[in-house]
Amino acid sequence: MIVSVTLNPCVDRVVFVSGLKVGDTNRVDRVETDAGGKGVNLSRVVAELGGKTIATGFLGGGNGAHIRHVLHAQGVHNSFVEIAGTTRVNTSIEAGDGPPTTLNEAGPQISDEEWHRLLAHCETLFHRADWVALGGSLPPGVPVDAFRALGELARRESCRVLLDADGEAMRLGLQMRPDLIKPNLREAERLLGKTLPDRAAAVSAARELRSMAENVIVSMGKDGAALATAGGVWLGRSPQVEPR
């Protein structure tokens, strides 16, 4: 069973308008909404593939109720810690001309008490888990070494750990040496402090990153992904898909 932890989930909204008029009234043509956040998305895919998973993390307010409703409708088991604040919404306005206009919220303030409630809750859930997936951004108030703390908790419950984050939260999380990380090219460049100009460089980067994690996937979008393990390095190519 895979437990995913999303500390800063969001309601993802994509709003389609025919040309965005600033300072004016815009009629919305269509909206797409989903429950978002790295762990939430992972649990959705695991559930779609027929695997066992539970999504956890923090949820609060009307947007928290929204996410529970969506996950229930999608058949994604979840057991979030209810907080006093309100879960964020990320809005993307697609006006049909050029890149979208996005409105990104930082997320609710998490209290010390809520953070410790999450740790206790995770301890219970990790007891039944084989893998723990940690990822995404940290909401205000959560300690910056949150992923290290959660990863060490997972280790004590004999779980393997996937870490998928960025920046300082990722750097500190790596100190517990995860079983799997999956940086994209930009994130791999930041981890190694150098540019990765081509596929060959990405492949050797995946191998090099094994100093930080047991298994490494460097994803390259339409160019596929490189997986480095103790047994060697594999290169996967992406099937061609129609972008939406």
Next chain:
Amino acid sequence: MIVSVTLNPCVDRVVFVSGLKVGDTNRVDRVETDAGGKGVNLSRVVAELGGKTIATGFLGGGNGAHIRHVLHAQGVHNSFVEIAGTTRVNTSIEAGDGPPTTLNEAGPQISDEEWHRLLAHCETLFHRADWVALGGSLPPGVPVDAFRALGELARRESCRVLLDADGEAMRLGLQMRPDLIKPNLREAERLLGKTLPDRAAAVSAARELRSMAENVIVSMGKDGAALATAGGVWLGRSPQVEPR
């Protein structure tokens, strides 16, 4: 007891950013969210004043769950009909420079079956009501004479009826001669087909509109409101408030 009917409620979101960058990523400073719609707002005020009220209408999807959560937290009793579609969100982006950029959704498609389910549900609720408040916009699929049908249903249950709408839905709703309407100046102008240039004109408009409804309030924003009844016409002045 006052039953409010909101056929097209919404999640109201006001998003504050420091200057809106179109086609780019914007960091949200602050968000205000509430459950919206004419009847929902009316029920909220009635509940705040200690009166008995139930809010009804259509709710669906994650946004419906959001609204139920907010109303529960605010202590507003509600009994909405669950629909297959998703309740809309109205977004207002305040960038601190000039008028807001608003994103207005039409609302979910209502099926014939859902409309008749609402009528049956209202019949039960109206049985216990003294007043029925009807108002706001109509979601796609609802018959344009919806307010007339609901008003006649209220009459059969011996309720008095407040109608607060606009356009064709209002015009048809007036055919059941409501006990109270409360147009603002612009709406009163549209109902009478003439301009109302000053307060004196608004007062005589309130009297004139009694051909359409038993009691009439014409609201004039900061200039107060005129109430016309069988007993005469009253002029109320607004207290001065700080705009947000």
